[in-house]
Amino acid sequence: MRPLRTITPPPIARLIEALVKLPGIGPKTASRLAFYLLRAPDEEVMALAEALRELKQQTRLCEICFHITDESPCAICRDERRDHGLICVVEEPLDVLAIERTGEYTGVYHVLHGVISPMDGIGPEHLRIRELVERVQREAPREVILATNPSLEGENTAVYIHRLLTPLGVRITRLARGLPVGGDLEYADEITLVRALQGRQEMG
Structure with a gap:
């Protein structure tokens, strides 16, 4: 089997290699996703990229329960009805x-x-x-x-x-x-x- 980078442009190959690292994503699914994103409107791809950036920059662990949150304490820990x-x-x-x-x-x-x-x-x-x-x-x-x-x-x-x-x-x-x-x-x-x-x- 030929190396991926010899049969696809490097940007697509890098994306496929990155997607394969995600749980439940195999090479075929990663390839389909990569080519879907290639054909998708620019706004859709940019929105996905922005969502991924915000995921890493705007989430943290709740200081009380250690659930994922965007502010600490999290909504559940702040809720007096709980x-x-x-x-x-x-x-x-x-x-x-x-x-x-x-x-x-x-x-x-x-x-x-x-x-x-x-x-x-x-x-x-x-x-x-x-x-x-x-x-x-x-x-x-x-x-x-x-x-x-x-x-x-x-x-x-x-x-x-x-x-x-x-x-x-x-x-x-x-x-x-x-x-x-x-x-x-x-x-x-x-x-x-x-x-x-x-x-x-x-x-x-």
């Missing part, structure tokens, strides 16, 4: 979006930005676990829901956090087993997530 005595701990910002889509959860969140995974060189110090412990000490919520994914890494992370929070006297619960083992919250349907939240159980 139940601030109920903290749902999730792996990634996408998990917040998945739970919010249910329209049933009224508490607040804490985003870890990953899970403990020794095989990948990710330890507790690489996540927002220390900040969670400090937050529980500071805010004294009545309940912390550990909503990490039902994978081996997610379960191990939940057990680790449970061990740290238990001495603080807070009620600690885990999502019910309605979620498939090894599945991700972001791909679960709303009904499954609602049932998992409603059926959450105390961690022993």
Whole structure:
């Protein structure tokens, strides 16, 4: 197979190579996207470029929950109508979006930005676990829901956090087993997530 740069102009080849690095994008899809953008109106392409620039320059992590936001604290943490005595701990910002889509959860969140995974060189110090412990000490919520994914890494992370929070006297619960083992919250349907939240159980 000939190298991409020998059969396409360098600007197109560079774009295809950049798109392939995105999750879920293979070489064929990247090529289709690149040629779509090549044919698209200038305004559409410039709008996309501007959106990408703003994504990097105007977003940050919330100082309280570490969700992605354009101002800190984020809208959820600022909302006085939310139940601030109920903290749902999730792996990634996408998990917040998945739970919010249910329209049933009224508490607040804490985003870890990953899970403990020794095989990948990710330890507790690489996540927002220390900040969670400090937050529980500071805010004294009545309940912390550990909503990490039902994978081996997610379960191990939940057990680790449970061990740290238990001495603080807070009620600690885990999502019910309605979620498939090894599945991700972001791909679960709303009904499954609602049932998992409603059926959450105390961690022993």
